[in-house]
Amino acid sequence: MSDFLKLSRDGDVAIVTIDNPPVNALSFHVREPLMQAVVSLRDDVSVAAIVIACAGRTFVAGADITEFGKPVQQPDLRAVVAMLETIAKPTVAAIHGTALGGGLELALGCHFRVADAGARLGLPEVKLGLLPGGGGTVRLPRLVGAVKALRMIVSGAPIGAAEAHGADLVDAVFDGDLITHAVNFAREIASKGGPFTPVRDRNDELRQTDLAAFDAEAADLAKKARGLEAPIACAQSVRNAVTLPFEEALAAERALFMKLVASDQSRAQRHLFFAEREAAKNPDKDVVKRRIARVGVIGAGTMGGGIAMAFVNGGFPVTLLETSEEALQRGLGMIEKNYAVSVSRGSLTEDAKQQRLAQFKGSTDYADLVDCDLIVEAVFEDMAVKKEVFGKLDAVARPGAILATNTSYLDIDEIAASTSRPQDVLGLHFFSPANVMKLLEIVRADKTAPDALATVVDLARKIGKVAVVVGVCHGFVGNRMLAARGAESEALLLEGATPSLIDKAFTDFGWPMGPFQMGDLAGLDIGWRNRKARGQTAVIADSLCEQGRFGQKTGRGFYLYEAGARAGIPDPEVEALIREKAAEKGIAPRTIGTDEIAERTLYPMINEGAKILEEKIAARASDIDVVWVNGYGFPVGKGGPMFWAGLEGAAKIIERLEYWHQRTGKDVFKPAPLLRRMAETGSWEAGSTA
Ligand code: 3H9
Numbered sequence: 001m002s003d004f005l006k007l008s009r010d011g012d013v014a015i016v017t018i019d020n021p022p023v024n025a026l027s028f029h030v031r032e033p034l035m036q037a038v039v040s041l042r043d044d045v046s047v048a049a050i051v052i053a054c055a056g057r058t059f060v061a062g063a064d065i066t067e068f069g070k071p072v073q074q075p076d077l078r079a080v081v082a083m084l085e086t087i088a089k090p091t092v093a094a095i096h097g098t099a100l101g102g103g104l105e106l107a108l109g110c111h112f113r114v115a116d117a118g119a120r121l122g123l124p125e126v127k128l129g130l131l132p133g134g135g136g137t138v139r140l141p142r143l144v145g146a147v148k149a150l151r152m153i154v155s156g157a158p159i160g161a162a163e164a165h166g167a168d169l170v171d172a173v174f175d176g177d178l179i180t181h182a183v184n185f186a187r188e189i190a191s192k193g194g195p196f197t198p199v200r201d202r203n204d205e206l207r208q209t210d211l212a213a214f215d216a217e218a219a220d221l222a223k224k225a226r227g228l229e230a231p232i233a234c235a236q237s238v239r240n241a242v243t244l245p246f247e248e249a250l251a252a253e254r255a256l257f258m259k260l261v262a263s264d265q266s267r268a269q270r271h272l273f274f275a276e277r278e279a280a281k282n283p284d285k286d287v288v289k290r291r292i293a294r295v296g297v298i299g300a301g302t303m304g305g306g307i308a309m310a311f312v313n314g315g316f317p318v319t320l321l322e323t324s325e326e327a328l329q330r331g332l333g334m335i336e337k338n339y340a341v342s343v344s345r346g347s348l349t350e351d352a353k354q355q356r357l358a359q360f361k362g363s364t365d366y367a368d369l370v371d372c373d374l375i376v377e378a379v380f381e382d383m384a385v386k387k388e389v390f391g392k393l394d395a396v397a398r399p400g401a402i403l404a405t406n407t408s409y410l411d412i413d414e415i416a417a418s419t420s421r422p423q424d425v426l427g428l429h430f431f432s433p434a435n436v437m438k439l440l441e442i443v444r445a446d447k448t449a450p451d452a453l454a455t456v457v458d459l460a461r462k463i464g465k466v467a468v469v470v471g472v473c474h475g476f477v478g479n480r481m482l483a484a485r486g487a488e489s490e491a492l493l494l495e496g497a498t499p500s501l502i503d504k505a506f507t508d509f510g511w512p513m514g515p516f517q518m519g520d521l522a523g524l525d526i527g528w529r530n531r532k533a534r535g536q537t538a539v540i541a542d543s544l545c546e547q548g549r550f551g552q553k554t555g556r557g558f559y560l561y562e563a564g565a566r567a568g569i570p571d572p573e574v575e576a577l578i579r580e581k582a583a584e585k586g587i588a589p590r591t592i593g594t595d596e597i598a599e600r601t602l603y604p605m606i607n608e609g610a611k612i613l614e615e616k617i618a619a620r621a622s623d624i625d626v627v628w629v630n631g632y633g634f635p636v637g638k639g640g641p642m643f644w645a646g647l648e649g650a651a652k653i654i655e656r657l658e659y660w661h662q663r664t665g666k667d668v669f670k671p672a673p674l675l676r677r678m679a680e681t682g683s684w685e686a687g688s689t690a
Contacts, residue, residue: 002033010183012048014041023061024054026102028073035075035083042087049090049186053179058097060106065270068261077102077134081109085198090189094182095119105134111196113170114185115161116178121169122158128273129230129266133257137237138249139199143168146209146242147217153234154221200246209242227510228637229265264647268639272629275622279468282457289455290400296372298389300331303406304378306434309335312359313435314463319361319368328362366396376428378406386410387418394419402452404428408479412445412472422447429476431631439631440465441476466630471617477627484608486515487668488600490538494582496589499558500570505597510635516558520551520568539581599656606645607657610672613684621684642684650679
């Protein structure tokens with residue numbers, strides 16, 4: 001019937017198969033023939049029932065996101081679903097893979113849904129800064145109840161077929177050939193005779209809604225929205241489904257969808273959706289990848305243990321190496337404890353925990369790394385120590401094994417040059433806790449072989465990481481920009497700001513925490529040690545460390561922490577210390593506003609991002625956004641620093657940077673040439689999505 005839609009028959013059951021690879025998105029070229037097919041099957045008296053299914057790896061995974069922001073081509077999804085609901089004969093959605101967003105909304109337009117046992121169903125639009133705009137917020141609660149619909153829609157998290165069956169979202173779950181089962185199901189239903197009630201007319205569940213309980217849960221969810229509009233709109237729309245007649249609730253959903261789809265937040269989140277996929281693409285598609293069956297990890301401290309867990313969780317057995325039996329047992333003990341926490345939280349079964357633990361092989365002998373295909377070192381951040389480790393690896397690792405360092409700052413070209421096989425050396429910069437944090441900076445050194453790089457890019461995806469390939473420089477993308485963001489922290493304090501004033505400006509912007517809260521959480525002693533090693537000072541932070549105030553772990557840092565508390569309270573002693581140090585320097589305190597905080601923290605960070613692009617340390621502006629959103633908590637609703645720079649206006653950023661450059665003479669404020677070009681062209685580079 002079309003390249004994207006096939007019609008077939010099994011006796012009196014018609015099968016409509018959508019075939020729009022890779023994920024059967026509901027593009028215009030699918031909707032148009034689908035509408036025609038539905039109309040003709042409705043009117044075809046020889047058809048007793050209709051099954052809607054998909055070819056390939058999944059049921060419809062949503063509307064076509066690339067169409068958003070462009071004029072809607074009719075028929076839109078809502079029209080297709082509305083047409084489906086006029087059909088008197090039974091309609092059955094046969095779901096395999098994922099029925100997401102518009103895909104699930106299409107299925108909700110059918111009388112019945114049957115699913116493969118491995119299928120997952122959900123409305124993830126919130127993750128794109130949207131709400132389900134094809135009737136999902138109005139129809140889903142009619143099947144699963146308002147509170148469950150609220151949870152599903154506000155979280156965007158899909159549920160499995162069994163749970164969906166239990167919640168009446170699907171009518172039957174099958175193992176084996178889904179289409180055969182779906183056809184038999186449809187035929188049997190048809191033979192029993194109608195009428196068949198469309199979801200829109202099923203109101204029993206809705207009538208049972210306890211609106212007070214619903215509102216309490218919605219209020220709870222709203223608190224967690226941190227400035228994002230979509231979760232609030234999702235909750236409002238599900239509430240409308242309870243309180244308004246169907247058509248009115250549907251119209252209200254549409255209005256909210258149209259508002260969100262045009263918002264900067266949704267544009268930012270859609271940008272990130274494509275940015276993550278672009279970043280994860282292999283730079284060299286055709287290169288033959290190396291085989292990775294076993295991974296070695298050197299160092300069983302917090303970082304090494306987390307990295308080892310990340311690989312085991314992704315299905316790779318790990319040889320974990322330490323310098324002494326005692327350190328090894330301590331590391332393995334910590335890993336076991338981490339898994340036990342997952343079991344106690346219910347996110348892992350005891351069986352799975354045992355299976356995972358069995359995948360670790362501990363050793364104190366480098367010779368045991370001989371059967372590893374990738375070896376990641378996570379030892380002390382010191383060039384001499386790293387070189388010693390790589391020297392030993394060079395001696396024992398099998399030819400072709402990839403040798404990776406987890407350094408956060410050091411020169412990987414220098415590390416690679418200390419081996420006889422620099423082509424096998426690269427950086428894998430995990431973020432702590434490495435078994436949890438999504439981001440992985442993959443550092444391509446000067447001599448890294450294309451197949452070694454391609455292998456780890458693929459591997460990153462297999463272990464569930466969001467990977468970004470970056471080049472060698474001090475701090476790579478993330479930490480280098482972090483340094484630029486923090487360069488003025490002390491100056492701001494000395495000139496009159498307080499840690500809580502600055503942190504509040506950050507949390508108001510949408511960050512989960514501000515820089516001083518983050519410093520206290522990570523431990524102020526780490527930066528102190530690094531500064532001492534490099535002959536640098538930070539007058540306030542150093543003084544705090546000299547007093548043993550290392551942050552949360554010592555109960556005192558920039559803030560005070562009452563026993564066991566994670567949130568700090570402002571400490572008058574710290575504020576007195578700041579004023580004292582300012583007086584020593586002859587700095588009179590003045591009022592510092594939110595704009596100034598942004599201009600002296602976020603603008604230099606963007607400026608550094610521009611330099612990173614100029615130097616080709618990152619391939620695309622959108623890669624930098626992926627790093628910052630996934631590794632440092634940059635608010636998703638702002639799309640990452642480089643996308644946000646576009647919203648803020650590069651010309652304005654330059655103007656303020658120049659002002660501060662003139663006032664302070666500091667290099668961080670000197671506008672990068674690429675930032676100037678961005679101001680002129682509106683793009684970070686030709687073809688950029690930013
Ligand atoms: C919606 O439905 C709105 C409606 O409520 C209202 C309408 C009025 N559109 O992720 P992958 C591309 S909003 C266009 O690597 P996986 C993706 O860019 C939508 N393209 O595969 C990539 O392209 P490329 C609600 C899409 O196997 C390729 O497909 N739905 C779409 O790891 C492969 O993707 C969602 O938010 C799309 N909807 O994961 C679901 N989806 O190869 C979004 C994917 O050129 N999708 N692409 O880089 C996903 O979560 C994952 O793609 C999925 C597969 C889990 C399905």
